[in-house]
Amino acid sequence: MPYELYYWDGLQGRGEFVRLALEEAGADYVDVTREANGMAAMMRFLKSRTESQIPFAPPFLKDGDLIVSHVANILLYLGPKLGLAPEQESLRFIANGLQLTITDFVAEVHDTHHPLSTNLYYEDQKEAAKQRSADFIEHRIPKFMGYFERVLEQNPDGRKHAVGSQLSYVDLSLFQIFEGLRYAFPRATKRFSEQYPALTALHDAVGQRPNIRKYLASDRRLDFNESGVFRHYPELDQDS
Amino acid sequence: MPYELYYWDGLQGRGEFVRLALEEAGADYVDVTREANGMAAMMRFLKSRTESQIPFAPPFLKDGDLIVSHVANILLYLGPKLGLAPEQESLRFIANGLQLTITDFVAEVHDTHHPLSTNLYYEDQKEAAKQRSADFIEHRIPKFMGYFERVLEQNPDGRKHAVGSQLSYVDLSLFQIFEGLRYAFPRATKRFSEQYPALTALHDAVGQRPNIRKYLASDRRLDFNESGVFRHYPELDQDS
Numbered sequence: 367m368p369y370e371l372y373y374w375d376g377l378q379g380r381g382e383f384v385r386l387a388l389e390e391a392g393a394d395y396v397d398v399t400r401e402a403n404g405m406a407a408m409m410r411f412l413k414s415r416t417e418s419q420i421p422f423a424p425p426f427l428k429d430g431d432l433i434v435s436h437v438a439n440i441l442l443y444l445g446p447k448l449g450l451a452p453e454q455e456s457l458r459f460i461a462n463g464l465q466l467t468i469t470d471f472v473a474e475v476h477d478t479h480h481p482l483s484t485n486l487y488y489e490d491q492k493e494a495a496k497q498r499s500a501d502f503i504e505h506r507i508p509k510f511m512g513y514f515e516r517v518l519e520q521n522p523d524g525r526k527h528a529v530g531s532q533l534s535y536v537d538l539s540l541f542q543i544f545e546g547l548r549y550a551f552p553r554a555t556k557r558f559s560e561q562y563p564a565l566t567a568l569h570d571a572v573g574q575r576p577n578i579r580k581y582l583a584s585d586r587r588l589d590f591n592e593s594g595v596f597r598h599y600p601e602l603d604q605d606s
Numbered sequence: 607m608p609y610e611l612y613y614w615d616g617l618q619g620r621g622e623f624v625r626l627a628l629e630e631a632g633a634d635y636v637d638v639t640r641e642a643n644g645m646a647a648m649m650r651f652l653k654s655r656t657e658s659q660i661p662f663a664p665p666f667l668k669d670g671d672l673i674v675s676h677v678a679n680i681l682l683y684l685g686p687k688l689g690l691a692p693e694q695e696s697l698r699f700i701a702n703g704l705q706l707t708i709t710d711f712v713a714e715v716h717d718t719h720h721p722l723s724t725n726l727y728y729e730d731q732k733e734a735a736k737q738r739s740a741d742f743i744e745h746r747i748p749k750f751m752g753y754f755e756r757v758l759e760q761n762p763d764g765r766k767h768a769v770g771s772q773l774s775y776v777d778l779s780l781f782q783i784f785e786g787l788r789y790a791f792p793r794a795t796k797r798f799s800e801q802y803p804a805l806t807a808l809h810d811a812v813g814q815r816p817n818i819r820k821y822l823a824s825d826r827r828l829d830f831n832e833s834g835v836f837r838h839y840p841e842l843d844q845d846s
Contacts, residue, residue: 418762419700422707422753434699436706438678443699459674459683460659466676467662469706473713481721482734483741494722494734501723513662522658 369395369444372408373425377594378546378587380472381425383437384444386538389581391448397586438465441535450538452530461529464517464536468543471510475546476595478502478602488592488599499602503554507547507606511562514540518564525564526571533575540565541572546596554606609635609684612648613665617834618786618827620712621665623677624684626778629821631688637826678705681775690778692770701769704757704776708783711750715786716835718742718842728832728839739842743794747787747846751802754780758804765804766811773815780805781812786836794846 369388373381381397388395398404411433414420421435427443428434434443442462445451451458481498482491514528523531528540544565548555559566572578581587590596609628613621621637628635638644651673654660661675667683674683682702685691691698721738722731754768763771768780784805788795799806812818821827830836 414760415756416760418760420753420756420760421703422710422750432696432699435703439699439702439706442702456672459672459679462679462682463661463675466679466709470662470713473710477717482737483745485741485745494737497722497734501725505723505725510662513660516655516660520654520656520658520660 367430369393370398370428371395371425372398372411372421372428375399375405376588377591378542378596379425379594380437382542383468383535383539384425384427384440385586386542386578386581387441387444387448387450387535389586390533390538390575390577391450392577393444393448436469438462438469441465441539445535448535450533450535452532452534454530457530461534461536464514464528465539467510467513468536468539471506471543472595474502474506474510475550478550479597479599488597492601495599495602500604503551503604503606507551507554511547511558511565515562515565518568526568528568533572537568537572538578541569541578544569546590549590550596550598551603552598553603557606607670609633610638610668611635611665612638612651612661612668615639615645616828617831618782618836619665619834620677622782623708623775623779624665624667624680625826626782626818626821627681627684627688627690627775629826630773630778630815630817631690632817633684633688676709678702678709681705681779685775688775690773690775692772692774694770697770701774701776704754704768705779707750707753708776708779711746711783712835714742714746714750715790718790719837719839728837732841735839735842740844743791743844743846747791747794751787751798751805755802755805758808766808768808773812777808777812778818781809781818784809786830789830790836790838791843792838793843797846 371381371384373379399408408424411417411421419433421433425437425440426433426435427440434440452461478499479488479495480491481494488495517528518525521527527533528536611621611624613619639648648664651657651661659673661673665677665680666673666675667680674680692701718739719728719735720731721734728735757768758765761767767773768776
């Protein structure tokens with residue numbers, strides 16, 4: 367039975383971190399809301415008053431009877447099944463910790479355009495968004511990207527991967543963050559390849575993997591857009 | 607060898623979710639930064655240029671050679687060892703998903719007083735904080751607390767626990783959120799016991815557990831204060 371991924375249609379968003387793992391592994395999955403009646407199916411789970419495993423929000427993954435929600439939790443669950451988690455159990459907690467740092471970073475990326483409320487339009491919080499974005503570019507990008515660069519440099523199994531000696535879902539998520547930041551903040555990320563050489567090499571290597579290349583060239587990969595987490599609003603970008 | 611918990615001294619903060627689990631289980635642990643030279647020990651890990659498992663931020667837990675970071679990850683690791691995780695493996699993913707929703711909620715609580723930047727003082731972002739808090743009280747508290755109430759109501763093993771039929775670390779974290787919201791927003795939470803009866807019952811039951819009572823009465827439990835996640839600024843509170 368294929369995995370069922372539930373996420374908003376029309377954007378990459380948080381679902382994309384799961385899609386990249388499923389695609390890299392060549393897993394059999396359905397992106398439910400892109401099918402007929404998929405949105406209704408997703409809303410039924412979210413609004414159910416009887417279901418025992420109710421997700422707070424998309425994305426969530428259905429595997430048989432089990433419903434797993436939150437990106438890091440889905441990847442924790444899928445990782446070993448897809449061959450994208452470290453073999454050693456202790457390293458799985460390291461991988462999960464890294465993925466949760468990525469989760470926090472993604473939330474901060476989102477808050478650059480929605481610092482005051484997810485219930486207001488961007489246009490109605492633009493001034494606060496400019497302040498938050500300036501802070502994000504000055505302080506938060508260097509803090510997070512500098513951290514991930516160190517993680518690669520200090521990996522005892524080599525700087526090609528975030529954890530262990532093999533590709534893991536963490537590497538795929540770092541690829542996505544790198545892509546997303548370059549889309550949203552082309553000026554702030556201009557010097558990324560000098561600033562973060564190990565991350566740049568990881569990003570480029572992931573982008574060359576056959577299944578990832580195929581996916582990126584397919585209709586299944588949506589373009590970045592201003593409905594997603596990574597949004598390009600030129601007024602929020604600046605040189606770093 | 608005792609577990610070593612690393613977190614900022616002087617506040618409950620995110621470390622408190624881990625402390626509650628360790629205390630409920632009567633586990634042997636050291637709250638490192640409350641010991642002599644503890645802060646220096648923590649900073650050595652955070653700044654290490656050689657360590658292979660570097661946390662992004664506190665809290666993190668050291669168990670022998672393993673360093674586990676992020677609250678949800680620490681609880682995922684400790685839960686089975688402390689008898690605070692469901693026996694059934696699939697339910698552990700449900701517990702982890704709930705804990706990650708709690709994590710997201712805690713981040714939103716933090717952003718009520720720091721909507722623009724963690725590098726600015728509260729006083730320098732007070733106007734944005736008022737807007738964000740008003741939105742939080744109107745939209746986000748009901749959304750999250752309503753969700754957790756439904757989780758309890760729809761638990762097939764009974765509404766006494768968030769997942770399964772036994773106390774888990776998720777229940778302890780729900781207790782902490784309930785306490786924290788009442789401290790930070792006494793007006794907005796005034797009607798919690800009518801609005802969220804199952805959560806209220808869970809909160810009261812956890813507070814009566816012998817090890818939790820002992821802990822809450824001890825010096826190890828710090829009071830809520832305006833350095834933590836849950837801060838009481840009367841100007842941010844309002845009737846719901």
